[in-house]
Amino acid sequence: MMRWVGSLLVAAAMALAATVPAAAQQPQPRQGGALTIATIGEPPTLDPMESTADVVGLIAQHVFETLYTWGDGWRIVPLLAASDPQISADGKEYVIPLRTGVRFHDGQEMTSADVLASLQRWMRVAVRGRTTAEIVESMTAPSPTTIRIVLKQPYAPLMALLSLQTSAAIIMPANKQPTPLTEFIGTGPYRFRERQPDRYVLLSRFENYSARSDATNMYGGRRTAYIEELRFVPVPNAATRIEGALSGQYGYVDSLPVESVARLRGQQRVEPIVFPSFGWPLIFLNTRDGVTANPGIRRAIAMSLDVRDMLEAAFGGPDFYQLDGAYYPQGWQFHSTAGAEGFNRPDPARARAMAREAGYNGQTIRFMTTQQFDFHYKMSLVAAENMRAAGFTVDLQVLDWATQLQRRPDGALWDMFFTHGPILPEPTLYSFFNSGAPGWWSTPTRNQVVSAFSSESNPQRRAEIWGDVQRLIYSEVPIIKLGNFNALAARARGLNGVQPAPWPFFWNAWLQN
Amino acid sequence: MRQYILRRLGGMAIVMFVVATIVFVIVRVIPGDPAAIMLGPDATGADIAALRERLGLNEPLPVQYAIFLARTAVGDLGQSIFLNRPVLQAIAERAEPTLCLTLIAITIALLIGLPAGIVSAVNRGRLADQVALAMAMLLASMPAFWLGLIFIQRFSVDLGWFPVAGYGEPGASFLERMRHLLLPAIVLGLNSSALITRFTRASMLDVLGEDYIRTGRSKGLGEPVVVMKHALRNALIPILTVIGLTMALLLGGAVVTETVFSLPGVGNLVVSAVLRRDYPVIQGALIVIAALYVLVNLAIDLLYLLIDPRVRY
Numbered sequence: 001m002m003r004w005v006g007s008l009l010v011a012a013a014m015a016l017a018a019t020v021p022a023a024a025q026q027p028q029p030r031q032g033g034a035l036t037i038a039t040i041g042e043p044p045t046l047d048p049m050e051s052t053a054d055v056v057g058l059i060a061q062h063v064f065e066t067l068y069t070w071g072d073g074w075r076i077v078p079l080l081a082a083s084d085p086q087i088s089a090d091g092k093e094y095v096i097p098l099r100t101g102v103r104f105h106d107g108q109e110m111t112s113a114d115v116l117a118s119l120q121r122w123m124r125v126a127v128r129g130r131t132t133a134e135i136v137e138s139m140t141a142p143s144p145t146t147i148r149i150v151l152k153q154p155y156a157p158l159m160a161l162l163s164l165q166t167s168a169a170i171i172m173p174a175n176k177q178p179t180p181l182t183e184f185i186g187t188g189p190y191r192f193r194e195r196q197p198d199r200y201v202l203l204s205r206f207e208n209y210s211a212r213s214d215a216t217n218m219y220g221g222r223r224t225a226y227i228e229e230l231r232f233v234p235v236p237n238a239a240t241r242i243e244g245a246l247s248g249q250y251g252y253v254d255s256l257p258v259e260s261v262a263r264l265r266g267q268q269r270v271e272p273i274v275f276p277s278f279g280w281p282l283i284f285l286n287t288r289d290g291v292t293a294n295p296g297i298r299r300a301i302a303m304s305l306d307v308r309d310m311l312e313a314a315f316g317g318p319d320f321y322q323l324d325g326a327y328y329p330q331g332w333q334f335h336s337t338a339g340a341e342g343f344n345r346p347d348p349a350r351a352r353a354m355a356r357e358a359g360y361n362g363q364t365i366r367f368m369t370t371q372q373f374d375f376h377y378k379m380s381l382v383a384a385e386n387m388r389a390a391g392f393t394v395d396l397q398v399l400d401w402a403t404q405l406q407r408r409p410d411g412a413l414w415d416m417f418f419t420h421g422p423i424l425p426e427p428t429l430y431s432f433f434n435s436g437a438p439g440w441w442s443t444p445t446r447n448q449v450v451s452a453f454s455s456e457s458n459p460q461r462r463a464e465i466w467g468d469v470q471r472l473i474y475s476e477v478p479i480i481k482l483g484n485f486n487a488l489a490a491r492a493r494g495l496n497g498v499q500p501a502p503w504p505f506f507w508n509a510w511l512q513n
Numbered sequence: 514m515r516q517y518i519l520r521r522l523g524g525m526a527i528v529m530f531v532v533a534t535i536v537f538v539i540v541r542v543i544p545g546d547p548a549a550i551m552l553g554p555d556a557t558g559a560d561i562a563a564l565r566e567r568l569g570l571n572e573p574l575p576v577q578y579a580i581f582l583a584r585t586a587v588g589d590l591g592q593s594i595f596l597n598r599p600v601l602q603a604i605a606e607r608a609e610p611t612l613c614l615t616l617i618a619i620t621i622a623l624l625i626g627l628p629a630g631i632v633s634a635v636n637r638g639r640l641a642d643q644v645a646l647a648m649a650m651l652l653a654s655m656p657a658f659w660l661g662l663i664f665i666q667r668f669s670v671d672l673g674w675f676p677v678a679g680y681g682e683p684g685a686s687f688l689e690r691m692r693h694l695l696l697p698a699i700v701l702g703l704n705s706s707a708l709i710t711r712f713t714r715a716s717m718l719d720v721l722g723e724d725y726i727r728t729g730r731s732k733g734l735g736e737p738v739v740v741m742k743h744a745l746r747n748a749l750i751p752i753l754t755v756i757g758l759t760m761a762l763l764l765g766g767a768v769v770t771e772t773v774f775s776l777p778g779v780g781n782l783v784v785s786a787v788l789r790r791d792y793p794v795i796q797g798a799l800i801v802i803a804a805l806y807v808l809v810n811l812a813i814d815l816l817y818l819l820i821d822p823r824v825r826y
Contacts, residue, residue, distance in 0.1 A: 034682070045551065051551060051552065127557070180597060194683060197595075197598075198781055198782065199680055235678055237773055240775055243665045243669065243670050244677040247677045401550075402544075402546070402788060405549035406544055409558030
């Protein structure tokens with residue numbers, strides 16, 4: 001009888017629990033603790049203006065903030081700016097209102113003088129800042145809470161450039177901006193404490209952080225530093241990162257090989273975070289010099305490639321990649337299938353005929369790749385064989401990453417190189433949009449379409465023009481997109497509030513125990 | 514002996530000069546550019562050229578070489594391009610893990626290798642000898658990175674006895690830091706013990722066949738005294754040479770083990786510097802490693818004096 005009553009009580013309790021709103025069952029954020037984050041390696045610098053490396057952006061975004069950032073759905077939302085800018089009717093003048101009462105880590109209050117000095121440094125030091133400087137007519141601080149930017153021509157990517165985490169337009173005190181940086185003073189929810197190269201970068205909670213009051217959305221809105229201390233530790237060996245995740249030594253582990261997801265599933269201490277369609281594997285072609293300057297030959301090369309085989313070789317199964325020709329996956333503002341109908345239609349015989357017709361007569365095609373990213377190498381091996389099957393003479397040059405980076409700017413040294421990149425919310429942030437960047441894509445049609453895209457500020461119209469850009473990429477083949485790949489990270493089960501993001505962030509995250 | 518030491522130190526200066534020159538040439542012959550790495554893959558040629566100018570990499574090579582030699586001669590190994598600190602400081606910061614790892618690993622190697630080699634030699638051809646030789650062969654043929662990963666999986670992940678990697682949390686105590694070194698030291702110690710076992714066995718076998726050993730036994734000396742006092746002491750010189758070489762190699766950085774275990778040691782520093790093309794760090798670290806190599810060998814040569822009174826310099 002007692003057992004029966006007990007069972008009834010348990011059942012009643014379970015039924016009651018089922019009626020409790022799900023939100024009430026969620027663990028509540030709590031303050032404190034230290035989180036160890038395993039990254040892919042030592043950041044080359046902690047100045048995110050100076051580098052486009054993701055690991056720099058990942059760490060530095062906790063210390064430094066930008067005027068704008070990315071909200072849900074990759075909308076641009078204000079961060080240190082008080083609101084959206086007022087843009088003149090001709091699209092050339094941006095007046096940016098600044099938040100007041102924002103404190104730097106050294107106690108100073110942010111003013112427009114700091115913002116102006118920071119943006120001027122950005123236009124001197126940052127790769128993307130220097131590109132922007134060519135378009136900026138003037139930049140002034142008409143009041144302590146306003147920045148005014150006047151452009152030579154309308155330039156829609158400006159807002160994205162002011163939001164990005166790498167080569168970032170971070171805001172620092174005007175009197176603490178030497179190059180290279182010697183102090184790391186920002187406005188972020190965490191302050192820099194210590195760096196032991198190849199051991200850790202230590203950040204601690206900034207108690208006087210001036211948080212926004214609007215609701216959290218992705219990188220935007222209210223940021224709360226619950227965790228007391230963030231420790232970014234470089235663990236370059238991927239196998240060690242996996243074991244570190246499994247053992248619970250690290251609270252968050254970045255950039256794991258996707259094939260390790262099976263080992264992470266069903267574990268007590270850790271669970272995988274899959275970021276679908278994280279990035280693209282890409283082949284850049286030299287459109288300026290040598291044999292691939294001929295667009296007919298570039299089209300023939302694209303026709304020879306079996307993208308599915310390449311992705312299978314690199315990632316092992318369709319759970320880890322998408323055979324998608326659209327540069328932006330479904331759901332993104334810029335999603336378009338324009339031109340993508342020709343994606344992954346490998347036809348060696350037709351490729352051979354196209355190459356011959358374009359005037360190819362057996363010249364060696366120098367194809368640079370690296371083993372430092374395993375999937376680069378595997379995909380390049382398949383691509384080289386595909387090309388050989390279509391009659392191309394391929395010299396696959398396996399170089400270390402540093403050598404490849406050094407060779408890229410010299411167009412006499414290469415015809416193709418393999419690389420990859422995350423899917424960025426603004427297409428003009430990609431280097432192939434810069435005709436001065438390796439690849440040197442610059443044709444009258446390209447210049448016209450890219451100019452139309454860059455100067456258009458209406459989001460809907462931009463999305464339409466992006467379709468034209470994508471169609472042109474498929475037609476002129478300055479790059480070859482090879483599907484999308486997923487990214488994999490891992491988090492300890494006690495770590496809450498972390499969401500998949502290209503640059504994972506740990507404000508608003510908390511530790512359960 | 515003082516003259517001998519001075520002569521060796523003079524020779525060391527020449528070795529250092531040769532090493533410095535070779536390293537300077539090699540790091541500039543290999544392709545790759547620190548400016549390109551620092552700026553990332555989206556940098557243009559103009560960006561890279563501007564940073565090269567700022568870093569002083571556009572000076573003519575003979576000028577760079579002259580500056581490098583002049584600075585090295587006064588003990589200034591330059592400034593790291595990436596770490597934003599003097600090279601000597603960067604090396605000093607990594608000395609502790611490498612030094613401690615070497616000492617623990619060599620201790621483990623000796624604790625295994627010496628007894629195994631002695632037992633093997635004394636029991637030549639018997640089961641104990643064959644087991645010791647097989648173990649030595651097995652340990653020598655297992656790559657350190659593989660053994661490291663297997664140990665991590667078993668002892669760190671499954672059993673939780675050791676941390677997986679790293680050198681302790683910020684502010685970790687000395688003991689905690691040493692705990693992080695134990696597993697990599699065991700891996701290195703096992704690897705190194707194979708060589709010591711084989712050398713000890715070979716050296717002991719040579720000595721055990723000598724007349725004075727037979728004389729000792731015929732005088733009625735116990736086997737432990739014959740083996741440990743008369744045979745081992747005379748067999749020690751080649752063993753000591755191997756220990757010295759192993760130690761010098763480990764001090765130069767157990768590159769693979771440090772990488773697998775993410776230890777911030779000298780080996781890791783050199784690997785990172787090569788990948789980043791941090792020229793001053795590559796040059797400085799290799800010069801320091803070469804100096805250590807020469808010094809350890811000098812110390813071993815001097816130790817011969819203590820072990821064998823017949824040795825004269």
